[in-house]
Amino acid sequence: MKRPFRIAVTGAAGSISNSLLFRLAAGEVFGPDQPLILQLIERPEAMEALRGMAMELEDCAFPLLHNVRLHDNIQDGFSNVHFAFLVGAKPRGPGMERADLLSANAEIFSAQGRALNDYANPDVKVLVVGNPANTNALIASRNAPDLSPSQFTAMSRLDHNRAKGMIANRFGCNASDIRKVAIWGNHSATQYPDLHHATAMGEPVWPELDPKWVDEEYIPRVQKRGAEIIAARGQSSAASAAQGAIDHMRDWYFGTPDDDFVSMCVVSDGSYGVTKGIVFSFPVRCRYGRHEIVQGLPIDEAARKRIETTEKELIDEKAGVEHLLPAETEAAHLNLRTTLRSGASRYGEEDTLDDSEASVLRTDRVL
Structure with missing residues (x-):
């Protein structure tokens, strides 16, 4: 059996993730023979709803779902992940202008870019779904100096x-x-x-x-x-x-x-x-x-x-959002390489002995 991919999803208790997570676990993205570890990230106040989502994932008995982990912080949530779906974003509220929306999300995605840089797999592939997606992806990428800009995309x-x-x-x-x-x-x-x-x-x-x-x-x-x-x-x-x-x-x-x-x-x-x-x-x-x-x-x-x-x-x-775009990453974005780093998947320490509260579904299968 293949080694599992680690998949991070932010905004994991939201309506988009409610459709996304179950289809990920069913093998619709990475194939019917690729085991997955889902590392689901939410705000602290949404963790109970996220726990309910994890219960449903467990009740589906997906053969490919090796582990489900719940996190209220991006540092643990992005640890060693191979793929990241950045779904969560601050929605536009009443009376909020587009500039206000950009400013509110800029802080979120600059922090996520730094966390991906420091904790994710070196070849992580990042898809930004949360709006304004293009500029959120730019902010995250510019705040990840050790990752290639080609590792960050937004959804059209x-x-x-x-x-x-x-x-x-x-x-x-x-x-x-x-x-x-x-x-x-x-x-x-x-x-x-x-x-x-x-x-x-x-x-x-x-x-x-x-x-x-x-x-x-x-x-x-x-x-x-x-x-x-x-x-x-x-x-x-x-x-x-x-x-x-x-x-x-x-x-x-x-x-x-x-x-x-x-x-x-x-x-x-x-x-x-x-x-x-x-x-x-x-x-x-x-x-x-x-x-x-x-x-x-x-x-x-x-x-x-x-x-x-x-x-x-x-x-x-x-x-x-220029004030949140570090100057030291500008050159890499203006002089792009045509490929990602290596294309390889690197694996961190396994979770077989992890009894922490974050690990809500765990199997002991031989990999």
């Missing part, structure tokens, strides 16, 4: 999946028949869902589309889908966000299909003229645990304007 896969689902519905085909949709920019209402390179059942979709419908209906609906869901059901996306996180991490780990690319928010290396050092959604391909921005896609003038609009928003967000 939810937007990517929304874009695929809507265009599949338009063409009357399955979403799996849609290829090469791209999301550019910020996970916000300025993002640019791009269909110029997309295919349906192997045929280009652009010649079959009315540009007016794309500009006035399709793009705005993808951009504002989150608000549409809140208006319809009274709460924000949860199951679809969990699906986006699952798809993102699975493709990062296993690789993307040869005839397709996906959308991931990664640190910009200047591709397509996007400012270096911001976390920006690009079309990417993944191989061997590494991601690479797809090069050479033609960008017309209208698309360029949309990309510049969402780029400006991210530059402004970065300026608003």
Whole structure:
């Protein structure tokens, strides 16, 4: 049997995690033969709810679930983890401006970046889900000087999946028949869902589309889908966000299909003229645990304007948290390497003798 991967999830008692954790434990991300140790992190006041979540995980009797650990601090929660899902974030409250939201979350993610740097596996892969995801990922990455910026990503896969689902519905085909949709920019209402390179059942979709419908209906609906869901059901996306996180991490780990690319928010290396050092959604391909921005896609003038609009928003967000971005990590973000560190998984001390209160589910299987 394989050695278990350690998976950290913040905001683990929340609604997104309620969908994410059970599917992680079922093998939907890392495969049906990969054991897992879940290291679940919550605020102290949410620990009892998290304990209830752990009870349900135990009651599912997942064969792959080797250990569940509950933590109210990020230092223990990130200890030796191979993968981190940063789901928890401070939500926007009544009267709160976007700048206030950025400031509140900046403190959280700067601390998480430092803890990942100091306690996580040296090859940890980090996915930021909590909003504003792009800038939160930048803050975490800039506060992790010993980790590569390529180890930090943010999620635009939810937007990517929304874009695929809507265009599949338009063409009357399955979403799996849609290829090469791209999301550019910020996970916000300025993002640019791009269909110029997309295919349906192997045929280009652009010649079959009315540009007016794309500009006035399709793009705005993808951009504002989150608000549409809140208006319809009274709460924000949860199951679809969990699906986006699952798809993102699975493709990062296993690789993307040869005839397709996906959308991931990664640190910009200047591709397509996007400012270096911001976390920006690009079309990417993944191989061997590494991601690479797809090069050479033609960008017309209208698309360029949309990309510049969402780029400006991210530059402004970065300026608003500049005081939390250590100067010593700037060079690494402006001069990116094309690969991660080693791609290997390193294993810390096992928990077989751990009788601490944090360990709520433990097995003694031979590994």
